[in-house]
Amino acid sequence: MAESYNDYQLGPSRPTARPYTGRPPTAVSTVGRRDASFVVAVIEGRGKSFLARVGREVGIAALDRDTGKTVLIQVADCQTYVKTIHHIHLHSPSIILVPDTFLPAATHSKWHRNGQPSSILVECLQEEFSGVPIEPVSRKYWSETAGLDFINQLCIDDEDRPALVVSVSNKYYALSAIAALFKHVETKLNTIFAARSLRITYRPVEGTMLIDTESAKNLELVGNMTRKKSKHSLFGILDYTFTPMASRLLRVNILAPITAQPSLDARLDAVEELMQNEDVYSAVKDGLRALNKVDMDKLIPASSRVAQMLNVRNIVRSLPALQFALQGCRSHLLQIISAMLSDERIAELEERVSDSLNDDLATAKKTGLAAVNVRVYAVKASINRLLDVARETYRENVGDIYELCRELSNEHALPLQLCYSDAAGHFFTLKKADLEGELPRGFINVTSKSDKWCFSTVELRKKNARTKDALDETLILSDKIIQDLLDTVVHDIGVLYKASEAVALLDMLWSFAHASILRPEFTGTLAIKAGRHPILENxxxxxxxxxxxxxxxxxxxxxxLIQGPNMSGKSTYLRQVGLLTVMAMCGCFVPAEYASFRLHDALLTRLSNDDDMERSLSTFANEMSSSAMILSLATSRSLVLIDELGRGTSPREGVGISHAIAEELIRTKTFVFFATHYNELSTTLSRYPPVVNLRLSVQNIRNSSFNIVFKYKIIDGALEEIDHYGLKLAKLADLPPQLLTVAEKISCTLSELQVKRDQESFSGKTALRRKALLKFRTQLSQALDHSTLSEEAFLTYLEKIQHNLVELLDENLDE
Ligand SMILES: Nc1ncnc2c1ncn2[C@@H]1O[C@H](COP(=O)(O)OP(=O)(O)OP(=O)(O)O)[C@@H](O)[C@H]1O
Structure with missing residues (x-):
């Protein structure tokens, strides 16, 4: 089982990966940056420890100004800051704070983009988050002790607080970052948070799969290539959530899927139960619908106190239905969510709020008479006698104003209307079409507003003044009661935030259940039967x-090693592998007939897309920096997708570079899907047992105009260059026939020469024997780990694989 509830949300910790050395310069990320609301503070360690010299410790603190949610992160990174950038992207920054010493002395007071940054971290931030201001904060405010003081002062007092304090106590850089962050928010943004009102969490970075921002962009995880927010992205097709906090949770999970199998299994159990039990599915849906678009994270900064209390009332009234829907559920995670929703303090809150607030109170408007009346009549009658009296006086005064309007209408035979503005109080209006000639004497302050006249009288102004006195008295008394109520709610705000997390997770799981097809497994093997590209499918x-x-x-x-002519479906196949892996590692079912995944520590890609025109990098430079990043980050637990490496240089160099990079990746034992046009690679790499040759099948049709049909089906074996698919496709472009004949002749001669040379230089039989032995070893270890066969069937299976091996070795003996 997972260690705590948070593990189910975002995954637990895991040992740190090896230090990194390369990150490709990336385009301004379009990984679906949602409306930026985070203030992010970043500091990098330049300590004397071994770690600080080899890699770097980076502390990040991110505050969501809309919700007051604060996240602390400390990460070991390299000088290209790939992990730091990844985590900052998860928190869509509106401003980034750095110590002033990271900037050149001349710009300490004001950071100019065209100034020379003094730290590589600042350079990377500037490059990756262009358009986001980078502000210096005096180095003296980046203090570990001040950070702890802020946490002690501001963090809500719930059962997670002691664990937070313990886990951050030795995170010097994260603490320094939070100290500078709150100092800036207090002094520059003039925002003071109430004591013990913020949710502050420490997020261990090791429990998630690293997906660099370029890969997230190319795989269209949360936005597609043309639009930041699109249905045609993984986020777009999975987002059936009702609440904004679930939508945020889904986004973070897609960009940083979890790697803890117990947490994933628990999620999958919950999704499966929601899918199989229609009653629970529908009841949860109804419960979530009652909270549609309600942001339970935005309890503190709501527009007014009354609005805040109405929000709280709506939430606490909706939660029992959800809790009821989950009663009797078998899955452990749904039981945990149900328990979190049935905290008795939620019922007490509901009682307290209902005892004080009027039942028929509508959602508070921001301005106008309706907004005033919501405040005046928010509190129930008989709670405070003085308030009752003040309210009665206010009501009578308003009645007098309406009476005056009636009298004047009758006296002048004019259809006068009453209107209200916060600044002027009540005033009369009259449609211009209803007035023949001039307004009668006695009407003052006449103004014209589109098709109406607006005006007042001395009497009305006197009555307005009296009404305002009564209103002020009412609001003072009413606001005091609401404030007292709010104080008691803030005391228990932790329970509402916990409920918010529970609702967000339930909402995300329900969304998965809505979109799901087949439950994946997690084993050491990546095996998918009849998998479909989830976005294309939609x-x-x-x-x-x-x-x-x-x-x-x-x-x-x-x-x-994946080959195939242009347009045969290579990129789609690669992307499908990446997307299905991300889905499974979020705890979602996948579109396939069977699926087993390995838990990867990183998903790294070089996928061919339009090159980075904005940064005017050549295709080649871009390819090389992506490759350097992949080689430095890939471990035996990673998943690497590479599409058409080497197209930015000459074919000979391209083959050489592709071969060298492939060789290095084979050595790391990482899982690699390598799509290429270079047929030579299937020969040069064939001596490596883990290399499997696959190709996207095409059918040749003897037909005068076009003789190739794409099947989009992956099959075993390398592509025969002899087929010259490129030439067949070129016919589509209406090139002159004599030109194509010359091209075909030269290509055929070169191919024949190549085949002859290959045969002379390398014995393919040795490679085949090595491969057969390796396959045999895998079959044995898989049988040992995962077999559910009876003893007799198991022996038959062993005999069969033994027989196959002997046969293959016999067939491939050297002469
Ligand atoms: N499995 C599939 N089923 C149906 N259509 C597919 C499938 N795979 C790919 N396609 C379609 O084929 C077209 C080409 O696919 P893709 O870009 O993956 O080919 P490619 O081999 O990578 O091409 P190139 O080498 O020119 O980059 C796309 O429009 C895609 O929608």
Whole structure:
């Protein structure tokens, strides 16, 4: 089981990965940056420890100004700051704070973008978050002790508080960051938070899969290539959430999927139960619908106190239905959520709020008479005698004003109307069309407003003054009662925030249940049967024609070399592998007939897209920096997707570079899907047992105009260069026939020469024997770990694989 409830939300900690050395310069990220509301403070460690010299410790504190949620992160990073950037992206910054010593002396007081930054961290931030202001904060405010003081003062007093204090106590950089963050918010943004009112959490970074921002962009995880927010992204197709906090949780989970199997299993159990039990599914849906668009994280900064209390009342009244819906659920996670929603303090809150507030109070408007009346009549009668009297006086005064309006209407035979503005109080209006000639004498302050005249009288102004006195008295008394109520709510605000987390998780799981197809497993093998590209599947035009594909990648076949002509579906296959992995690692079901995944520590990609025009990097430079990033981050637990490496240089160099990078990746034992146009690679890499040759099948049709049909089906074996698919496709472009004949002749001659040279230089049989032995070893270890067969069936299976091995070795003996 997972360690705590938070583990189910965002995953627990895991050992730190190896230090990193490279991050590609990336475009301004479009990873679905939602409306930026975070103030983010970042500081980097330049300590004397070994860690600080090899890598760097970076402390991050991020405050969501809308919700008051604060997250602390401390991460070991390298000088390209790939992890730091990844975590800051998760918190869509509106401003980034850095110590003033990170900037050149001349710009300490004011940071100019065209100034020379003095730290690489600032350079990376500037490059990655262009458009987000980077502000210096005096170094003296980045203090560990001040950070702890802020936490002690501001963090809500709930059962998680002691654990937070313990886990951050030795996170010097994260504490320094939070100290500077709150100092800036207090002094520059003039925001003071009430004591013990903020949710502050420490987020261990090790329990999540690292997805660099470029990969997130290319895989269209939360936004698509053309639009930041789109239905045609993984987020777009999974987001059936009702509440804003669930939508935020989903986004963070997609960008940083969790790697803890117990937490994932618990989520999958919950999703499965929601899918299988229709009553629970519908009851949860109804419960969530009652909270549609309600942001339970925004309890503190609501527009007014009354609005705040109405919000709280709406929430506490909706929670019992959700809790009731989960009664009797079997899954451990749904039981935890149910327990969090049934905290008796929620019922007490409901009672307290209902005892004080009028039942028929509508949602508070921001301005106008309706807003005034909501404040005046918010508190129930008989709670405070003085308030009752003041309210009666106010009501009578307003009645007098309406009486005056009636009298004047009759006297002048004019259809006068009463209007109200916060500044002027009540005033008369009259449609211009209803007035023949001039306004009668006695009307003052006449102004014209579109098709109406607006005016007052001396009598009305006197009555307005009296009404205002009564109103002020009423509001003083009423606001005092609401403030007292609010104080008691703030005392128990922790329970509402916990409920908010429970609702967010339930809402996300329900969303998964709504979108789900097949429950994945987690084993050491990546095996998908008839998997479908989740986003393409949702695109109307592709839905019917989408060809499902299989994936099989394990330790003995960790490097998958994928070939196929242009347009045959290579990129789609690669993306499908990445997207299905992310889905599974969020705890979501996947579109496939069977799926087993490995838990990866990082998803790293080089996917060919339009190159970074904005930063005017050449295709080649871009490819090389992505490759350096991948090589420095990939471990035996990573998943790497590489599409068409080497296209930015000459074919010979391209093959050389691709081969060298592939060799290095094979050595790390990482799972690699490597799509390429270079047929040579299937020969040069064939001596490595983990290399598997796959190709996207196409059918040749003898036909005068076009003789190639794409099947989009992945099949075993390398592509025969002899087929010259490029030339066949070129016919589509209406090139002159004699030109194509010359091209074909030269290509055929070169191919034949190549085949002859390959045969002379390398014995393929040795490679085949090595591969067979490796496959045999994997089959044995898989049988040991996962077999559910009876003893007899198990022996038959062993005999069968033994027989296959002997046969293959016999067939491939050297002469
Ligand atoms: N499994 C599939 N089922 C149906 N259509 C597919 C499938 N895979 C790819 N396609 C369609 O084929 C087209 C080409 O796919 P893709 O870009 O993946 O090919 P490619 O081999 O990477 O091409 P290139 O080498 O030119 O980059 C796309 O429009 C895509 O929608």
């Amino acid at each position: 695109v109307q035009s592709s839905a019917g024609t989408l060809v499902p594909n299989d994936v099989y990648c394990c330790d003995s076949s960790s490097f998958q």
